[in-house]
Amino acid sequence: MDRGTVGSAQSGRLLVEVRQEGSSAVVTPAGELDHHTADLLREPLEDCLSKGLSRLVVDCSRLEFCDSTGLNVxxxxxxxxxxxxxxxxxxGMQPVVARVFEITGADAVFTVHDSLDAALADEDG
Known part of the structure; x- marks a missing residue:
């Protein structure tokens, strides 16, 4: 898969990079994930799945904010x-984003890694 950037020129609040690393699709959202920007993440995630990449690694290290809409995506x-x-x-979740997952209990349904390298090393997980 080519490395590409998907974003909204109007809001500029979320950019999403997608690349393939081994058998994983690495999706890196940068900025704020909320009601206004959720489709900018939803579309590349669904595109990866439609291409047969079912192991999605979301690198959250550049994600500054995530609300319930982003969580639902x-x-x-x-x-x-x-x-x-x-x-x-x-x-690589930032503390402010990790807190949303903790208080909603969503951290219990995802495999969470401290870093992108750790997520990629855990190919079997």
Missing amino acids: LLGARLKAEAAGGGVHLA
Whole structure:
């Protein structure tokens, strides 16, 4: 898969990079993931799944904010990835984003890694 950037020229609040690393699609959202920008992440996640990449690693290290809409995008991708025999791995979450996952209990349904390198090293997980 080519490395590409998907973004909204109007908001500029979220850019998403996608690349393939081994059997994983690495999706890196940068900025704010909320009601206004959720489709900018949803579309590349669904595109990866439609191309047969069911192991999605979301590098959250550049994600500055995530609200319930963003959380729902990730949960929806998780269900589709698991149905395809894969999963969604979250890596490098900033404390403010990790807190959203903790208080909603969503951290219990995702495989969470401290870093992108750790997520990529855990190919079996």
